[in-house]
Structure formats: C-alpha cells, structure tokens
Amino acid sequence: xxxxxxxxxxxxxxxxKHGLTKEKLVEMLRKMLIVRKFEEKVEExxxxxxxxxxxxxxxxxxxxxxxxxxxxxxxxxLTVTTYRGHGHALAKDVPANLCMAELFGKSTGNCKGLGGxxxxxxxxxxxSLYATAxxxxxxxxxAGVGLGLKQKGSKQIAATFFGDxxxxxxxxxxxMNLIALWKLPVLLFCENNQYAMSTPVKLAVSSPSISERARxxxxxxxxxxxxxxxxxxxxxxxxxxxxxxQSLPTFLECxxxxxxxxxxxxxxxYRPKEEVAKWLERDPITTFKKRLLNQNVLTAAEIDKVExxxxxxxxxxxxxxxxxxxxxxxxxxxxxxxx
Amino acid sequence: xxxxxxxxxxxxxxxxxxIRDPNVILLGEEIGVFNGVYKVTRGLLDEFGPExxxxxxxxxxxxxxxxxxxxxxxxxxVAEIMYMDFLPICMDQLSTQAAKMRxxxxxxxxxxxxLRTQYSLGRQHGSQHSQFTPAWxxxxxxxxxxxxxxxxxxxxxxxxxxRDPNPVLFVESGLLYRTxxxxxxxxxxxxxxxxxxxxxxxxxxxxxxxxxxxxxxAAAKKxxxxxxxxxxxxxxSLQPFDLETIAESVKRTARLVIASDDVKRGGxxxxxxxxxxxxxxxxxxxxxxxxxxxxxxIPFSPQLEQEYMPNADRVVQAVRxxxxx
Numbered sequence: 001x002x003x004x005x006x007x008x009x010x011x012x013x014x015x016x017k018h019g020l021t022k023e024k025l026v027e028m029l030r031k032m033l034i035v036r037k038f039e040e041k042v043e044e045x046x047x048x049x050x051x052x053x054x055x056x057x058x059x060x061x062x063x064x065x066x067x068x069x070x071x072x073x074x075x076x077x078l079t080v081t082t083y084r085g086h087g088h089a090l091a092k093d094v095p096a097n098l099c100m101a102e103l104f105g106k107s108t109g110n111c112k113g114l115g116g117x118x119x120x121x122x123x124x125x126x127x128s129l130y131a132t133a134x135x136x137x138x139x140x141x142x143a144g145v146g147l148g149l150k151q152k153g154s155k156q157i158a159a160t161f162f163g164d165x166x167x168x169x170x171x172x173x174x175x176m177n178l179i180a181l182w183k184l185p186v187l188l189f190c191e192n193n194q195y196a197m198s199t200p201v202k203l204a205v206s207s208p209s210i211s212e213r214a215r216x217x218x219x220x221x222x223x224x225x226x227x228x229x230x231x232x233x234x235x236x237x238x239x240x241x242x243x244x245x246q247s248l249p250t251f252l253e254c255x256x257x258x259x260x261x262x263x264x265x266x267x268x269x270y271r272p273k274e275e276v277a278k279w280l281e282r283d284p285i286t287t288f289k290k291r292l293l294n295q296n297v298l299t300a301a302e303i304d305k306v307e308x309x310x311x312x313x314x315x316x317x318x319x320x321x322x323x324x325x326x327x328x329x330x331x332x333x334x335x336x337x338x339x
Numbered sequence: 340x341x342x343x344x345x346x347x348x349x350x351x352x353x354x355x356x357x358i359r360d361p362n363v364i365l366l367g368e369e370i371g372v373f374n375g376v377y378k379v380t381r382g383l384l385d386e387f388g389p390e391x392x393x394x395x396x397x398x399x400x401x402x403x404x405x406x407x408x409x410x411x412x413x414x415x416x417v418a419e420i421m422y423m424d425f426l427p428i429c430m431d432q433l434s435t436q437a438a439k440m441r442x443x444x445x446x447x448x449x450x451x452x453x454l455r456t457q458y459s460l461g462r463q464h465g466s467q468h469s470q471f472t473p474a475w476x477x478x479x480x481x482x483x484x485x486x487x488x489x490x491x492x493x494x495x496x497x498x499x500x501x502r503d504p505n506p507v508l509f510v511e512s513g514l515l516y517r518t519x520x521x522x523x524x525x526x527x528x529x530x531x532x533x534x535x536x537x538x539x540x541x542x543x544x545x546x547x548x549x550x551x552x553x554x555x556x557a558a559a560k561k562x563x564x565x566x567x568x569x570x571x572x573x574x575x576s577l578q579p580f581d582l583e584t585i586a587e588s589v590k591r592t593a594r595l596v597i598a599s600d601d602v603k604r605g606g607x608x609x610x611x612x613x614x615x616x617x618x619x620x621x622x623x624x625x626x627x628x629x630x631x632x633x634x635x636x637i638p639f640s641p642q643l644e645q646e647y648m649p650n651a652d653r654v655v656q657a658v659r660x661x662x663x664x
Contacts, residue, residue, distance in 0.1 A: 078412070112445030122444040129411055130440070130448065137431050140401040144408020144416070151364065151390060151414065158412075171431070174401035181396070335442045336480050338449045338504035 002218045004211050008255075009225040010234045012291060018234050025297055026306065028071060028229050032063040032285050033310040035087040038096055041314050042086065042103065046264045051322075052103055056117040059087030061227070061259035064284035065191050066091035066161070068232025069252075072240050073159060073187075076127050078149070080142040080160040083133040084191075085121035088161055092128040094121065100317035106324030113326050114335060129158075135196075136169030138162055139188070143175050146184030150247055157243040159187040159236075165196025167210050176251075180217040185243035187236065188214070188251045191226060197262045198270045214251035226254030227284040259283070341524055346516040348490035349379045349455075352497035353417065355526070357387055360415060363501060366393040367402060367419030367455075376421055377457065377516050403429030403454060407437050407506075410452040415501060422468050423458040423510065426475075437506035438481030449504045453497070459513035460600050461550075461648055466636035469644075471549070471600040473510055473577050474607050483507040483531055484577040488552035490520040492575060495529030503531060512550040512600075532579035536588065540570030543594040543658055546585055548574050548607055551598040551630070551649060558654035569658060577607060585611065586619050593624040596657045598649060603631035628657045 045052040070091040081088040102109025121131035142160035207213040214221045224235045239250035257279035261268030292298040371384040371394040384392040406418040458471040487493040500507040547555040552573040559569040597608035608629035
C-alpha cells in the first residue's frame with residue numbers, strides 16, 4: 001500500500017545530517033540566485049525595457065524546487081519539464097548565456113532561437129532533456145523515458161516537473177497509471193503553486209488533495225515544503241534512491257506559490273492580498289540566506305559575494321544574447337527533419 | 340519471391356528489425372497475448388518476451404507519449420494504435436510533441452518512433468472505427484506519413500520507417516491485411532518519399548493511395564479493354580510527398596485522376612491537385628478529378644457503406660469524364 005509522507009519542512013539544525021556540506025549549501029544558494037536574478041532580469045527586459053516579447057512564465061518564488069531537486073539528482077539523470085522552465089534549465093546547468101539568447105530568439109540560444117522561453121529547458125547535453133508547453137503532456141513522455149532507461153538497464157533515472165493544473169489533464173492520469181503499473185524509475189515533482197493561471201486548486205481538483213490522488217495510483221507520495229530548498233533536496237534524495245535502487249516512482253507534491261502571476265504580463269491581482277503577503281514572507285531565498293547566516297554556515301560578506309557573482313553572470317548573459325543574431329530564415333527548413 | 344499476406348509481410352518487417360536492433364520495442368493494446376487485433380504481431384511476444392512486446396492499458400495518449408519518451412531515451416519504439424479513429428486521442432503527442440521536437444530544440448533532439456495504425460473502411464465498423472484521415476497530418480511538418488498498398492511495400496516501408504530518425508505515422512489498410520502478394524526473399528527496404536508507378540500508361544495518370552491503388556489497378560484493366568491506357572502511381576507516402584514522379588507522369592499524360600479513401604473536401608486529393616496545378620498547369624489538358632468519399636461520417640449499413648466507398652468503377656467513371664469518353 002502506497003503511503004503519503006508529510007515531510008513538509010525537515011529539521012535543519014544540522015545540515016550535515018542531510019549530507020549538506022558547506023560547498024553544497026553554497027551551490028544551492030548560487031543556483032537559486034542565478035534563477036532569481038535571471039527571472040528578475042527577464043521581467044525587466046519585458047516590462048521596462050521592452051526588449052523581450054512573447055509568453056514567458058516566471059519561476060520567481062519556486063526556485064527552491066528546481067534547485068533542491070536537481071541537486072539531489074545525478075548530472076546525467078534526465079528531466080522533462082514545462083513552459084515555466086527557466087528555473088529548471090538553469091538548475092540543470094544549462095548555461096545562462098544560452099538561455100538568455102534563446103529568450104531573445106537568437107541562433108546562439110540552446111534551441112537556436114527556434115524554441116523560445118517555453119522550451120528553454122531543452123538541453124540534452126546536461127540531461128535537461130525536454131520541456132513541453134502543453135500542460136500535462138510531459139507525464140506520458142517521462143513514462144517513456146523511464147521505461148527506456150529501465151529497459152536498457154541504465155543507472156540513470158528520470159524526473160518530471162509540472163504544476164497543479166497538470167493534475168487535471170487526461171495525460172496526467174494515463175501517464176501516472178503507466179509509471180506506477182510498470183514501476184518506472186521516475187520522480188514526479190508537482191509544483192503546487194496554488195493556481196493554474198488564475199484558477200485556484202480548490203476550484204479545480206476534486207480529490208481532498210493532489211497527493212491523495214497520486215497515492216491512489218499506488219505510488220509513494222511525499223508532501224514537501226516547496227519553498228524550502230533543503231526539504232526538497234532531502235525528499236528528492238530519498239525518492240531518487242528509491243528510483244535508482246528499486247526502480248520505483250515517487251510523487252512529490254511541493255507546496256509553493258508564484259511570486260508573480262501566470263505569465264510575465266499577469267500581475268496576479270485575482271489573488272487575496274493577505275495570501276500573497278503571507279507567502280512572500282516565506283520567500284525561499286530570503287529564508288535560506290537567513291538560515292545560512294544564523295547557523296554560521298556563511299557570513300554576510302560571503303553571501304554578498306555570491307549575490308554579486310550571480311548578478312554579473314546574468315548581466316553577461318544579456319550582453320551575450322544581444323550580440324547574437326537570429327538564424328537565417330532559409331535555414332529553418334533544415335531543422336524539420338533529421339537525415 | 341514468396342507469397343505473403345499484407346499482415347504477414349508487416350509482421351516479417353517487425354520481426355527482422357527486432358532481431359537487427361535490440362532497441363526496437365513494440366507497445367500497444369492487445370499486441371502481445373492476443374497477438375494483435377489483426378494478428379500483425381502474431382508470435383512476437385513468444386519470441387521476444389513481454390519487455391519488447393509490451394501490452395498496454397487502453398491509454399492512447401500515454402502509448403504515444405511513452406513512445407516519444409522511449410525515442411528520447413534512445414530506444415526505437417513501434418507503437419500500435421488499433422484504429423486510425425483513435426489517433427485524435429493521442430494527437431497532442433504525435434502532432435504537438437513528436438513532430439515538433441527536432442525543430443523547436445534547434446536540432447538537439449531526434450524522435451525515431453513509428454506509430455502504426457490501420458483504417459477499416461469497408462468492414463462494417465461504422466462511423467468511429469473506419470475513417471481514413473492521413474490528410475490531417477499534411478498540416479504537421481516534422482511527421483512522416485507512410486501508406487503502403489501491397490505486401491512488398493508494406494514490409495519494405497515498415498523497415499525503413501523503423502530505421503528512420505524521424506517520427507513516422509504508418510497507416511495500414513484493414514481491408515488489405517488478408518490480401519497476398521509477392522515479397523522478395525532477400526533483405527530489402529523501400530525508401531520513404533518515393534512514389535511507385537504500379538502500371539505504365541499513356542492517356543491518363545491515376546494517383547492512388549493505400550487500398551485505392553488496387554481499385555485503380557482494377558480500373559486500369561477495365562479501361563485497357565476499351566483502348567484507354569491509364570498509368571497508376573502509388574503515392575506510398577504523403578510526407579514527404581513525391582511530386583516529381585507525379586509531375587513526370589502528368590507531363591506525359593496531361594490528365595490526372597486522384598483516388599483515395601478519405602473525405603474529398605480538404606483531403607489528400609485536394610493537396611495533390613493543388614500541387615500539380617501549381618507546378619504543371621501548362622501541361623494539363625483537362626481539369627483534375629478526385630475519387631474519394633462523400634462529406635458525411637461513414638454509414639454502418641453494409642449496403643450504404645458500399646455506396647459510400649470509392650471503387651474501381653468510380654475510378655473508371657472519373658477517367659472517362661476527364662477524357663470525355
């Protein structure tokens with residue numbers, strides 16, 4: 001019988017207990033800051049400078065999920081993510097330069113400017129295998145990836161990321177069934193950010209909770225504080241071990257919140273002000289920094305250094321993106337079919 | 340040459356490719372224990388085991404999606420969707436995922452998968468188990484669409500489809516499964532994207548697809564008796580589309596009839612007709628005519644279905660109309 005484990009927030013008095021060395025903690029902070037600064041820059045490029053257009057779905061407030069998850073995976077594990085994928089891409093080591101150039105539609109982007117923001121997490125070189133812009137569609141795909149890895153006897157595992165909205169699609173249910181039925185080495189990170197566009201979970205999900213729905217497929221399920229990077233890391237580690245050693249899937253419902261609206265142009269004004277304020281107090285980066293300081297892992301100066309370095313990396317990515325040019329139009333035909 | 344049924348020729352292709360490449364795996368509903376609804380996968384479960392011949396739940400979207408994922412993970416999946424009418428259930432995976440992955444990843448991803456399906460027009464399967472809709476996929480760049488009309492092509496084209504680095508929709512004809520034809524004894528493949536001139540002729544070109552190739556050959560025989568020499572071109576694949584062979588033929592005959600089992604409006608014939616008009620207008624001596632199905636869902640009543648379906652007589656009629664004879 002599958003169970004739902006309510007991990008919520010793990011004990012963090014002792015980071016070492018979770019295998020978190022100073023080096024790893026700094027890496028966590030660095031990655032979260034890269035995502036945060038990338039997204040803040042993207043927002044500025046859209047809204048202030050008018051340099052970017054098209055749909056762009058920010059990951060602000062959810063950084064700890066991608067970062068905690070990716071740090072628990074091996075570099076060659078494969079991910080299938082979504083159109084809200086800047087954070088997944090950066091956390092899975094897609095260089096910021098390539099991501100930014102992709103958002104600008106330049107041939108120097110990882111998808112040569114043919115994919116754009118919603119597919120920026122496609123970079124198989126670092127295991128960032130695929131990113132879909134159709135809600136729910138990644139779940140059957142990750143079933144296939146997991147099956148392929150299992151059948152080849154690979155030690156690699158697969159992980160997928162999707163929002164609460166995906167849990168109401170047919171693809172979700174068909175995919176969940178296959179993953180549980182065939183015991184596939186897959187981690188399913190449901191980033192429950194409380195809203196599918198503007199529709200709150202309570203108006204969209206019939207079951208008492210998303211985790212309860214997952215458990216009903218016979219899948220081990222965890223409910224995790226998605227705004228706490230260490231909790232996500234610890235849960236993902238357990239799940240990854242189960243996938244790698246026993247070829248069993250785990251569903252991780254990560255509770256979180258979008259700091260902004262659905263897309264870059266959405267101010268999210270349909271959300272109660274008190275609710276927004278309550279969640280903003282739990283900003284995953286602010287709280288993590290506070291912990292690192294309080295527990296004497298890092299000094300304020302050391303944190304400032306990471307801040308400055310990551311900011312510089314993002315500024316550089318904009319310069320890189322702006323110097324590129326789009327693919328010549330007569331070349332796009334060459335990307336339709338493989339020879 | 341040996342004689343094989345269309346279904347057995349397909350089965351040979353699957354079997355040979357599974358032996359040739361351990362990454363080739365089959366998945367679909369009823370393909371294993373039940374040996375396939377049309378017995379195309381007969382015996383393969385016994386020979387290759389349940390991991391390589393994988394029975395799935397009734398989950399078309401997940402079958403197609405899993406095939407996409409398997410392909411991304413380095414396998415060569417051949418998924419079966421029992422009826423062409425079920426394709427809309429997995430349309431997202433086929434049209435929006437598989438077909439676009441290579442392009443929108445800037446060439447980083449390839450999706451070497453085959454999705455086999457069949458249409459059962461003429462088998463009294465009613466409106467929801469009979470339709471032939473390959474023309475939908477003309478709007479989906481990135482996908483290949485293959486439709487063999489005889490056992491030899493069925494085998495050779497399926498082998499090519501499995502080896503192809505792109506997603507291939509492989510459309511079989513339910514009515515043809517039991518038909519027999521010569522199949523080479525030795526190893527061979529048939530390239531995707533090349534039409535085949537099944538009968539040479541001088542007076543008119545008939546471009547036909549899938550089951551209608553056989554009907555068109557029968558029509559050509561009837562016309563021969565009346566001194567009309569018709570050339571029959573089997574399109575064999577809709578994407579890519581061999582305009583060159585069609586144009587070469589039309590330039591000689593100056594007349595064209597297109598025969599297919601889909602609804603006429605917006606169908607295969609419409610695309611071929613438009614392409615020929617754009618490229619060979621000056622060579623045409625008469626309007627292009629299409630022989631296809633009427634704009635209604637498919638009726639169940641066996642008598643009505645017979646009236647609904649195109650056949651050799653209707654091809655003869657169309658040819659006579661074009662020639663004014």
